[in-house]
Amino acid sequence: MLKRGFWCECRTEDLAEQQPPALLASFDAYSAPQADRWVSVALRMISPALDADASDEAWEWLYEDRIETRRALLRAEPCTVSVTHASTRITWMIRPALFLPLAHRQGAELPACANEFKPRSTE
Numbered sequence: 001m002l003k004r005g006f007w008c009e010c011r012t013e014d015l016a017e018q019q020p021p022a023l024l025a026s027f028d029a030y031s032a033p034q035a036d037r038w039v040s041v042a043l044r045m046i047s048p049a050l051d052a053d054a055s056d057e058a059w060e061w062l063y064e065d066r067i068e069t070r071r072a073l074l075r076a077e078p079c080t081v082s083v084t085h086a087s088t089r090i091t092w093m094i095r096p097a098l099f100l101p102l103a104h105r106q107g108a109e110l111p112a113c114a115n116e117f118k119p120r121s122t123e
Contacts, residue, residue: 043081
């Protein structure tokens with residue numbers, strides 16, 4: 001059974017280098033409020049460490065633009081929120097998604113094949 005929700009990602013990008021953004025975190029949200037709350041909590045947590053301009057960007061989204069993000073999510077539209085601190089851009093992306101339940105999460109026990117996996121030592 002498919003479940004509607006949102007796939008949320010947070011990526012960082014060093015604007016001084018020619019490298020693609022790096023995935024910092026991801027989250028599967030099952031409602032628009034849960035998805036925009038994920039961004040809101042992150043912005044509130046990091047805002048004290050941001051420079052003045054980035055902090056202003058964060059609080060502007062929290063107080064002015066967040067409602068537009070929520071409305072877009074309720075229409076199942078993708079959304080992006082970004083702040084730029086010094087030479088680092090932090091971007092949260094939220095996209096509508098259909099989640100497919102995984103077999104091993106259905107029952108109380110893992111399938112038999114799970115015991116065949118042996119992690120390799122990193123040493």
